[in-house]
Amino acid sequence: AQTVTQSQPEMSVQEAETVTLSCTYDTSESDYYLFWYKQPPSRQMILVIRQEAYKQQNATENRFSVNFQKAAKSFSLKISDSQLGDAAMYFCAYKDGNQFYFGTGTSLTVIP
Amino acid sequence: DTGVSQNPRHKITKRGQNVTFRCDPISEHNRLYWYRQTLGQGPEFLTYFQNEAQLEKSRLLSDRFSAERPKGSFSTLEIQRTEQGDSAMYLCASSLLPTQFNEQYFGPGTRLTVT
Numbered sequence: 001a002q003t004v005t006q007s008q009p010e011m012s013v014q015e016a017e018t019v020t021l022s023c024t025y026d027t028s029e030s031d032y033y034l035f036w037y038k039q040p041p042s043r044q045m046i047l048v049i050r051q052e053a054y055k056q057q058n059a060t061e062n063r064f065s066v067n068f069q070k071a072a073k074s075f076s077l078k079i080s081d082s083q084l085g086d087a088a089m090y091f092c093a094y095k096d097g098n099q100f101y102f103g104t105g106t107s108l109t110v111i112p
Numbered sequence: 113d114t115g116v117s118q119n120p121r122h123k124i125t126k127r128g129q130n131v132t133f134r135c136d137p138i139s140e141h142n143r144l145y146w147y148r149q150t151l152g153q154g155p156e157f158l159t160y161f162q163n164e165a166q167l168e169k170s171r172l173l174s175d176r177f178s179a180e181r182p183k184g185s186f187s188t189l190e191i192q193r194t195e196q197g198d199s200a201m202y203l204c205a206s207s208l209l210p211t212q213f214n215e216q217y218f219g220p221g222t223r224l225t226v227t
Contacts, residue, residue: 009152037218091155098168102155102156104153105154
């Protein structure tokens with residue numbers, strides 16, 4: 001079965017600094033998609049960034065970028081110029097076929 | 113586009129009672145997913161629909177759980193004879209197929225507390 005591992009339950013970053021959240025996954029598939037979702041306190045999950053496994057180029061969305069290492073099955077999220085509004089739980093998710101598999105999340109605190 | 117909505121947002125019930133939750137997906141989305149999220153965990157897949165057809169169910173979905181999407185629009189998730197272990201956040205998500213990513217858009221969730 002596919003599994004997604006987020007080894008950092010909590011992370012903190014100083015405002016305006018850069019932080020990297022780690023994610024690894026296990027799969028035998030070659031074609032799949034990876035996502036990072038953000039879940040602010042008491043608010044719904046929103047998509048931050050996504051990546052196709054067949055693309056070598058790392059996805060970027062404004063201050064958010066990923067480091068996708070397919071051979072290592074690693075998919076880390078880098079947040080640049082961190083803002084107070086970035087404070088949330090971040091979930092890494094893997095999709096092949098019809099199902100999504102989520103990690104246990106990383107709680108990010110942004111220190112003013 | 114009002115996004116995915118879920119009702120109620122919170123539900124407190126006594127063990128043994130039945131509860132029903134509703135999810136209204138984004139209007140043109142043909143896929144609808146139900147997840148359960150417990151404290152400190154990521155969402156766990158329960159089931160999904162394509163239009164009105166329920167295509168897959170997780171082993172997590174015991175016989176006490178049933179989901180419907182009668183007209184391919186809103187969906188309901190019913191839990192019969194609730195147990196304390198059913199206490200969790202129940203999330204609904206919708207997506208549009210066919211699209212490249214089939215990314216999901218989540219609702220705010222229904223928090224169930226079984227006393």
